[in-house]
Amino acid sequence: MGEIPGAREALDRLGRSLRAQLVELINDLTPGADLGLLFLDWPDVADWHEPLRYSYSAVFRGRRPEGVGAADVVSRAAGLFSPADWDIAGPEEEIDGTKRTYVLTARHSDGTRIEVRTGDRTSAVFYSGQTPALALHEPEEFQWPEPVRTPETLTSGYVLCYECDGLGACHDCGGRGWVPSEPHGRSNCRQCGGHRVCPICRGAGQLAVSELSSYQLTYYPELSR
Numbered sequence: 504m505g506e507i508p509g510a511r512e513a514l515d516r517l518g519r520s521l522r523a524q525l526v527e528l529i530n531d532l533t534p535g536a537d538l539g540l541l542f543l544d545w546p547d548v549a550d551w552h553e554p555l556r557y558s559y560s561a562v563f564r565g566r567r568p569e570g571v572g573a574a575d576v577v578s579r580a581a582g583l584f585s586p587a588d589w590d591i592a593g594p595e596e597e598i599d600g601t602k603r604t605y606v607l608t609a610r611h612s613d614g615t616r617i618e619v620r621t622g623d624r625t626s627a628v629f630y631s632g633q634t635p636a637l638a639l640h641e642p643e644e645f646q647w648p649e650p651v652r653t654p655e656t657l658t659s660g661y662v663l664c665y666e667c668d669g670l671g672a673c674h675d676c677g678g679r680g681w682v683p684s685e686p687h688g689r690s691n692c693r694q695c696g697g698h699r700v701c702p703i704c705r706g707a708g709q710l711a712v713s714e715l716s717s718y719q720l721t722y723y724p725e726l727s728r
């Protein structure tokens with residue numbers, strides 16, 4: 504697959520700045536949190552449409568220091584983002600009975616998004632962050648596989664599989680295990696259940712005549728002649 508030059512490096516840079524910003528927030532707002540639990544080591548698929556798009560993302564939970572109120576934590580968080588690079592929304596208050604939750608959302612001009620959330624009900628402070636999603640490879644036309652068996656390459660005593668006609672691979676998904684679908688871009692192939700091969704011949708492309716059931720024989724009227 505053709506890699507898009509520089510895309511992975513650009514995504515890694517976004518991942519590193521996301522980490523740096525989260526670490527600054529965590530150390531300031533919830534000191535003592537175990538940063539070893541901040542997992543931002545590799546990008547995940549964020550969009551399954553072709554070409555796949557990847558982003559770095561993380562969620563993290565810290566505890567606000569004794570005596571520091573929830574509202575104070577999020578207002579302080581707002582001050583930790585450089586105004587030149589970040590658009591801040593909030594803190595917004597979500598009210599449930601007498602309890603309030605405070606949410607601060609920050610968007611970087613590069614597309615990265617960070618949310619800080621805490622409330623009266625808990626001393627936990629939740630951080631979440633995600634970089635924009637980038638394609639790392641050029642889109643590629645799917646190559647349908649070649650059949651594993653043809654009338655010329657059949658084993659003696661075998662017939663071409665009636666289901667896949669010798670293809671061997673699942674003939675709905677072409678051996679990918681998934682089919683394009685909306686809204687997420689992909690869904691599991693129902694024909695093969697993700698096993699990628701034809702469910703009748705299990706990938707062989709051919710079936711032994713001696714093992715055909717009477718039902719299966721109806722696909723081969725020439726055999727009963």
Ligand SMILES: [Zn+2]
Pocket residue numbers: 673674675676677678679680681692693694695696697698699700
């Ligand atoms: Zn399939």
Ligand SMILES: [Zn+2]
Pocket residue numbers: 664665666667668669670671701702703704705706707708709
């Ligand atoms: Zn088959």
